[in-house]
Amino acid sequence: MAKQILKRVLGLVLILLVLSFMVFGIMYLAPGDPAEKRLTSQGVVVTKEILQAERERLGLLRPFIVRYADWLKNVLRGDFGISFKDDLPVAPKLIKGLKNTIWLALSSLFLALIISFPLGLLSAVKKGKLVDHIARLFSFIGNSLPNFLISVLLMYLFCIQIKVFPVIADGSVKGLMLPALSLAIPMAGRFTRQIRSELIDQLGEEYVVGMKLRRVKGRFILINNVLRNSLGHILTIIGLQIGTLMGGSVVIESIFRWPGIGKLVMDSITARDYPVIMGFVLIMGTIYVVINLIVDIIYRLLDPRSF
Amino acid sequence: MPDSDIVLAGKNLNKCYVDKGKKLQALKDVSFFLKKGEILGIVGESGSGKSTLLRHISCLEKPDSGTLLYKGTEYTGKPPAFAGTFLQMIFQDAQMSFDPRMKMKKAVVEASNGCSREKLSHILEAVGLDEGLLEKKAGNMSGGQCQRMSIARALCSDARILLCDEVTSALDVTTQAQVVALIRQLQENEGLSIIFVSHDLALVSMLCDRIMVMKNGECVEEGETSKVLGNPQHEYTKELLDNLIE
Numbered sequence: 262m263a264k265q266i267l268k269r270v271l272g273l274v275l276i277l278l279v280l281s282f283m284v285f286g287i288m289y290l291a292p293g294d295p296a297e298k299r300l301t302s303q304g305v306v307v308t309k310e311i312l313q314a315e316r317e318r319l320g321l322l323r324p325f326i327v328r329y330a331d332w333l334k335n336v337l338r339g340d341f342g343i344s345f346k347d348d349l350p351v352a353p354k355l356i357k358g359l360k361n362t363i364w365l366a367l368s369s370l371f372l373a374l375i376i377s378f379p380l381g382l383l384s385a386v387k388k389g390k391l392v393d394h395i396a397r398l399f400s401f402i403g404n405s406l407p408n409f410l411i412s413v414l415l416m417y418l419f420c421i422q423i424k425v426f427p428v429i430a431d432g433s434v435k436g437l438m439l440p441a442l443s444l445a446i447p448m449a450g451r452f453t454r455q456i457r458s459e460l461i462d463q464l465g466e467e468y469v470v471g472m473k474l475r476r477v478k479g480r481f482i483l484i485n486n487v488l489r490n491s492l493g494h495i496l497t498i499i500g501l502q503i504g505t506l507m508g509g510s511v512v513i514e515s516i517f518r519w520p521g522i523g524k525l526v527m528d529s530i531t532a533r534d535y536p537v538i539m540g541f542v543l544i545m546g547t548i549y550v551v552i553n554l555i556v557d558i559i560y561r562l563l564d565p566r567s568f
Numbered sequence: 569m570p571d572s573d574i575v576l577a578g579k580n581l582n583k584c585y586v587d588k589g590k591k592l593q594a595l596k597d598v599s600f601f602l603k604k605g606e607i608l609g610i611v612g613e614s615g616s617g618k619s620t621l622l623r624h625i626s627c628l629e630k631p632d633s634g635t636l637l638y639k640g641t642e643y644t645g646k647p648p649a650f651a652g653t654f655l656q657m658i659f660q661d662a663q664m665s666f667d668p669r670m671k672m673k674k675a676v677v678e679a680s681n682g683c684s685r686e687k688l689s690h691i692l693e694a695v696g697l698d699e700g701l702l703e704k705k706a707g708n709m710s711g712g713q714c715q716r717m718s719i720a721r722a723l724c725s726d727a728r729i730l731l732c733d734e735v736t737s738a739l740d741v742t743t744q745a746q747v748v749a750l751i752r753q754l755q756e757n758e759g760l761s762i763i764f765v766s767h768d769l770a771l772v773s774m775l776c777d778r779i780m781v782m783k784n785g786e787c788v789e790e791g792e793t794s795k796v797l798g799n800p801q802h803e804y805t806k807e808l809l810d811n812l813i814e
Contacts, residue, residue, distance in 0.1 A: 471656075472667075473647075486670075490668065
């Protein structure tokens with residue numbers, strides 16, 4: 262087990278190294294001159310000399326590989342560079358945005374789970390009954406609606422009609438509700454379907470059929486055997502969703518003006534603030550692969566068949 | 569043989585499944601009986617309704633019409649737990665019939681409150697298993713060991729009727745012979761009544777006292793093994809025998 266984990270960690274380091282190279286390479290090849298963009302945004306009349314001096318100052322004239330090695334060395338020390346936009350260090354900005362995004366992601370995950378888990382469970386146990394049809398309908402609708410559309414509908418209902426939540430999410434718990442719900446509804450739709458399907462598979466296993474015949478109580482089988490054996494799969498689904506959530510909340514953060522990392526990166530893309538964009542992609546990539554690794558380890562611990 | 573010797577019977581059982589508007593008659597007017605201490609073999613190709621019949625006998629499914637009787641008392645439509653008081657099922661894939669997380673110790677006695685340590689030891693001895701295996705999980709045991717353990721588990725619950733659903737199909741030839749010998753021994757020593765479902769006519773002819781041939785959800789021929797195989801009346805039985813000889 263320890264050997265397998267070590268192997269995965271080494272693989273993870275390699276993936277991150279390739280990712281960092283790709284991120285830097287893509288930003289290097291991206292059209293547009295950050296020095297020029299920066300000067301024009303500051304209202305400076307751009308001449309050839311001024312532009313050259315700005316490029317020099319930002320270190321854009323050095324060879325690609327030198328710039329990459331320099332950047333990577335600093336990143337490993339926790340220094341993501343200086344923002345092209347406002348000359349402030351990138352790392353504190355990313356950390357502040359990341360905290361808010363994690364807060365949003367966990368809230369929406371929590372909401373999605375409290376909706377989908379009972380629904381998926383009921384739907385599986387009462388397969389073919391009315392409650393199953395209702396759960397499947399919810400899952401279908403939740404899955405079909407894009408989260409930006411849900412956010413607009415929620416905004417119209419709760420901010421304009423009922424007026425219980427603010428339109429602009431100000432970082433407070435109240436402001437968090439609608440962005441979290443917008444992310445949670447489609448996720449709950451997906452979770453409901455996946456939890457239902459996993460539990461139905463488990464309920465049809467021969468060991469469950471046999472236990473029913475051996476007079477073991479249905480509730481006991483469900484809690485003690487079926488749920489425990491499904492936990493690995495359910496956890497994998499949730500784990501993968503956390504990674505997607507971290508990067509996928511960009512649109513929702515922009516709609517509700519939630520001060521998360523998604524909004525920060527959207528603003529940075531508009532301003533061609535490459536250090537922030539590179540820091541964002543690298544952090545998101547790291548979070549994604551680390552979560553995958555953690556889920557994989559937990560899955561192996563939960564499922565004795567994987568040993 | 570008097571009617572009182574019949575422990576289990578089914579009369580005119582019918583079951584029709586509807587899938588995407590298409591009807592499939594899985595059981596067509598099937599009737600059977602099982603006498604105390606006998607082995608009834610059910611043969612037929614895949615999809616002939618053998619396993620469906622077992623699922624109905626064990627109340628895992630409810631027939632559209634027809635009745636099931638245990639010692640003359642009807643139990644049609646009762647929950648599986650009711651059927652579990654007098655019968656137990658042994659599955660084709662023995663490993664899958666155990667919770668992969670559970671140790672045998674827990675899995676074997678999970679619902680048999682009355683199964684004392686002495687009784688368990690006696691049962692394990694009867695099925696030829698070492699007590700040390702109780703500390704193992706299904707994934708760490710061979711197919712043959714798992715199948716023996718699932719038979720031990722059935723015996724622990726005091727069932728006097730065993731429903732064996734293709735129990736030897738997933739095993740190698742040597743283990744198959746051992747499991748078949750064990751079933752025969754249990755029938756003789758413990759007086760168990762057994763329904764043995766298989767598509768292997770040779771195996772059924774060796775083991776079973778009576779035989780029932782099924783095709784497309786219907787029982788096409790039924791009787792004592794020697795009579796049915798010695799003088800088959802139905803074309804399908806003849807076909808099965810021809811295949812066996814070839």
